[in-house]
Amino acid sequence: MTVKQISVFIENKVGGLATITDVLAQAGVNIRALSIADTSDFGILRLIVDDVFKAGNALRENGHIYSITDVLAVAGDDKPGSIARIVATLAKEGIGMDYAYAFFAKKENLAYMIVRVEEMDKAAKALRENGIHLAGEEEIARL
Amino acid sequence: MGKRYFQPEIETMPVEQIKELQNERLVKQVQHVWDNVPYYRKKMEEKGVTPADIKSTADLHKLPFLTKDDLRDAYPYGLLGKPKKDCVRIQSTSGTTGRRVVAFYTQHDIDLWEDCCARAIVAAGGSDEDVVQVAYGYGLFTGGPGLNGGSHKVGSLTVPMSSGNTDRQIQFMVDMESTILCCTPSYAAYLGEAIEEKGYRNQIKLKAGIFGAEAWTEEMRQEIQNKLGIKAYDIYGLTETSGPGVSFECEEQTGMHINEDHFLAEIINPETGEVLPEGEKGELVFTSLTKEAFPLLRYRTKDLCVLTRKPCSCGRTHIKMSKPLGRSDDMLIIRGVNVFPSQIETVLLNEGMTPNYQIIVDRVNNTDTFDINVEMSQEMFSDSLGKVAEKEKQLVASLKAMLGIQAKVHLVEPKSITRSEGKAVRIIDKRKLYG
Numbered sequence A: 001m002t003v004k005q006i007s008v009f010i011e012n013k014v015g016g017l018a019t020i021t022d023v024l025a026q027a028g029v030n031i032r033a034l035s036i037a038d039t040s041d042f043g044i045l046r047l048i049v050d051d052v053f054k055a056g057n058a059l060r061e062n063g064h065i066y067s068i069t070d071v072l073a074v075a076g077d078d079k080p081g082s083i084a085r086i087v088a089t090l091a092k093e094g095i096g097m098d099y100a101y102a103f104f105a106k107k108e109n110l111a112y113m114i115v116r117v118e119e120m121d122k123a124a125k126a127l128r129e130n131g132i133h134l135a136g137e138e139e140i141a142r143l
Numbered sequence B: 001m002g003k004r005y006f007q008p009e010i011e012t013m014p015v016e017q018i019k020e021l022q023n024e025r026l027v028k029q030v031q032h033v034w035d036n037v038p039y040y041r042k043k044m045e046e047k048g049v050t051p052a053d054i055k056s057t058a059d060l061h062k063l064p065f066l067t068k069d070d071l072r073d074a075y076p077y078g079l080l081g082k083p084k085k086d087c088v089r090i091q092s093t094s095g096t097t098g099r100r101v102v103a104f105y106t107q108h109d110i111d112l113w114e115d116c117c118a119r120a121i122v123a124a125g126g127s128d129e130d131v132v133q134v135a136y137g138y139g140l141f142t143g144g145p146g147l148n149g150g151s152h153k154v155g156s157l158t159v160p161m162s163s164g165n166t167d168r169q170i171q172f173m174v175d176m177e178s179t180i181l182c183c184t185p186s187y188a189a190y191l192g193e194a195i196e197e198k199g200y201r202n203q204i205k206l207k208a209g210i211f212g213a214e215a216w217t218e219e220m221r222q223e224i225q226n227k228l229g230i231k232a233y234d235i236y237g238l239t240e241t242s243g244p245g246v247s248f249e250c251e252e253q254t255g256m257h258i259n260e261d262h263f264l265a266e267i268i269n270p271e272t273g274e275v276l277p278e279g280e281k282g283e284l285v286f287t288s289l290t291k292e293a294f295p296l297l298r299y300r301t302k303d304l305c306v307l308t309r310k311p312c313s314c315g316r317t318h319i320k321m322s323k324p325l326g327r328s329d330d331m332l333i334i335r336g337v338n339v340f341p342s343q344i345e346t347v348l349l350n351e352g353m354t355p356n357y358q359i360i361v362d363r364v365n366n367t368d369t370f371d372i373n374v375e376m377s378q379e380m381f382s383d384s385l386g387k388v389a390e391k392e393k394q395l396v397a398s399l400k401a402m403l404g405i406q407a408k409v410h411l412v413e414p415k416s417i418t419r420s421e422g423k424a425v426r427i428i429d430k431r432k433l434y435g
């Protein structure tokens, strides 16, 4: 089970991030999680949102470049060691992470870790077999 | 079924006859300028030339050149060939004060200018059956008024859109079933992208486009032709010589036929001013043979190109000029190396990127800095920072291979590069501010 992540090109300059978040706010899109990877002059803003379709349309209409990627949304209890357990499970299977970032859902008292790996199916299987919960689109949208 | 030529008797006139016509018109024009333009008469006197010395085009080299500096010195009315009361129009470039060019027209001048544009439209397959969408800027800029007038002469249904407002452009293009698009090549490429993005590719009826007012490469032509599903024709002109329509492409797309009944072309060595033989690359110089209000003789365009009189399959006999291969003043010298913006465009297209770029040159601690902003495109983007950085590195390497010097490349937001009247601002040379 995977969720869709939106990756948006941003210039590495003051206000670059705000332009994107403004576009999404105007379109009524809620941002669940956000991470930025950057070099000295450009960056990729990765977003988990409640409505990928709406977000994509809003970005395109405003002339932004983006792509959509499948990622794993791994849920862990909000307590010490839960993220370590996810990481250890993947490491044991020899699955390297391209990138990962985490966010906390207060209502559910859960920590979610967004993970992108080369071998998505293998990773999903390993996590499930170790009793780790993977969230789907609907669960993320409900948060 | 449309005509092949707008004015067949002129466009296919035997070469000897064209030359006769030019001789006759040149003699008359030199006399007109001598009698009415004291600024140029003084230049002639300084060179020791009188109208009696100019008996045919073979004597053209005796006349002094005019440059943009002369236009600035004579601004605004110093080069007028007719009293103001006989002039009916001005057109102007967008340059800042001191670099702005203002040209004047009598009604007769406008009439001939529109004929030239009409020839270009017919050469692109236009007729009274066509719907011509003019997306050049209207107003002081010559693009809109020139093609608008030409389209009227052809009898095409003219859609005077002016530049900008892309959504409305596409909507009219679809609703009016426009068949010919006239605008700058960079705007055509941009429209092509927008049409594709919005999924209107199957709803447009365009068959041809006439694109000018800025330099563009063969690669860019291919890109526009593919994106819009049309044949893309080049058109050339400058405000100083009336506007677009000085020369235009025919279906062969191997150079632009110069309207030789109105413009006499020469190629010179830009350093020495010496006239070069046909086929050699040099600076293009125009003498206006028929303009009344703004009759420029031997005007140096700064455009570098090649002339050829090889017979053309379209049947037109007028001499052809290559696409400008650079501008003698657009050429940048960065750290001692000659850089032409067209080289950068070629590299971007070869790398599968959209040719939207801007060069920024500055001088810091006595060393030139060379930065190129490149608009991000869907083709270049991916979720992986490493992959995008890799493509950026490859672009830097290809640019180095082409230009011979290292540039700093910056990926910028799409559509963020400054556009002025639909023309992308390609060069920002900050060094001039201190020079």
Ligand SMILES: [Zn+2]
Pocket: B250, B251, B252, B257, B312, B313, B314, B315, B316
């Ligand atoms: Zn031809």
